[in-house]
Amino acid sequence: MTAPASTSPTKRVPPLGFTTPWVLAPMEGVTHRVFRDLIIGIGGVGAAWTEFLRVSQTPLPEKTIRRELGPQPDRCPVAVQLMGNQPDLLAATAVNAVRAGAPSVDINFGCPAPTVFRNCAGSALLRDPCGVGRLVEAVARAVDVPVSAKIRLGVDDPSRLRDIVEAVEGAGATRLTVHARTKADGYTHPARWEWLAKVVAWTSLPVTGNGDVLTPDDARRMRRETGVDSVMIGRGVLRDPWVFARLLADDRGTIAPNVGAAEVRAFHHAYKAAMAAAGGEEGVLGQLKQWWRRFDVAVPISPETRQEILRSPDLATLDARVEALLRASETSA
Numbered sequence: 001m002t003a004p005a006s007t008s009p010t011k012r013v014p015p016l017g018f019t020t021p022w023v024l025a026p027m028e029g030v031t032h033r034v035f036r037d038l039i040i041g042i043g044g045v046g047a048a049w050t051e052f053l054r055v056s057q058t059p060l061p062e063k064t065i066r067r068e069l070g071p072q073p074d075r076c077p078v079a080v081q082l083m084g085n086q087p088d089l090l091a092a093t094a095v096n097a098v099r100a101g102a103p104s105v106d107i108n109f110g111c112p113a114p115t116v117f118r119n120c121a122g123s124a125l126l127r128d129p130c131g132v133g134r135l136v137e138a139v140a141r142a143v144d145v146p147v148s149a150k151i152r153l154g155v156d157d158p159s160r161l162r163d164i165v166e167a168v169e170g171a172g173a174t175r176l177t178v179h180a181r182t183k184a185d186g187y188t189h190p191a192r193w194e195w196l197a198k199v200v201a202w203t204s205l206p207v208t209g210n211g212d213v214l215t216p217d218d219a220r221r222m223r224r225e226t227g228v229d230s231v232m233i234g235r236g237v238l239r240d241p242w243v244f245a246r247l248l249a250d251d252r253g254t255i256a257p258n259v260g261a262a263e264v265r266a267f268h269h270a271y272k273a274a275m276a277a278a279g280g281e282e283g284v285l286g287q288l289k290q291w292w293r294r295f296d297v298a299v300p301i302s303p304e305t306r307q308e309i310l311r312s313p314d315l316a317t318l319d320a321r322v323e324a325l326l327r328a329s330e331t332s333a
């Protein structure tokens, strides 16, 4: 594949085509290739992104990006997300991302992590709408694939939000994802969906809304109440890996996936096997616990049982405790 490296600021490309309006949020340490592929395989995901790839000293090489991105699945596009604060490095990395097969490049303006924030990347960039525009423009000029931005409402408050939105649009982005919280809100403050409706009114870009969508009902309500064209689901997919499949079934008027102990058991083992096959044996226990910490559909789990599962010292114990839970739920069903 040839790597586009146009310097024209005026080229127009359509936004990345989503296969459904329900898209999987990038989540560092969660939505790596293995988890992403499993969720996409279940069905209903309209698009997905890599976890953020940090660009700080030199452009990331194509090989590194290819490893994170993997082959494009049949069911939906998977784009690359970059995070950094130097336009030339982001632009050069974006070119490598396209060489690695990325159908689109997204820029992260939302990460609140203290190290990222101190280094003036992620959400720290929201203080400077012109700077946001310069980064987006550098990337949009460098590649011929659609470029998007993922923002929060602001650092401490949404007072610069309109400037940021206009900067992103003016710089040639083709889509804007808005996580409806400020950096100061962290991850637990209730998302402020009312700002999504304002963003939709301010821009002609397609807007993806994000924040506090846990269930199919939440997703539909966000679309209805705010006018966003698509909805990004993050932690909700840990709560319910079938959330996208439920949305798709609803869209098509087909029967929602019947998820019970057997499906949960199959997901648990499929995740474990896929992690091991990908060489992530060491992290398997932590990854499975990360899922079991939030998983909350189909099988009732008491707080005590959940704690017991999360305290498992090794995989064999985790498996045994999970199996006991699933058996108990099958017996009581």
Ligand SMILES: Cc1cc2nc3c(=O)[nH]c(=O)nc-3n(C[C@H](O)[C@H](O)[C@H](O)COP(=O)(O)O)c2cc1C
Pocket (backbone or CB within 6 Å): 025, 026, 027, 028, 029, 030, 050, 051, 052, 081, 108, 110, 111, 150, 179, 187, 210, 211, 212, 213, 232, 233, 234, 235, 236
């Ligand atoms: C563990 C974790 C890791 C995250 N990593 C990223 C990331 O790499 N890139 C990004 O843009 N957002 C990241 N986010 C933010 C999510 O994409 C999303 O905006 C946020 O979780 C709000 O959506 P939710 O309420 O549906 O979870 C992360 C969130 C969590 C909880």
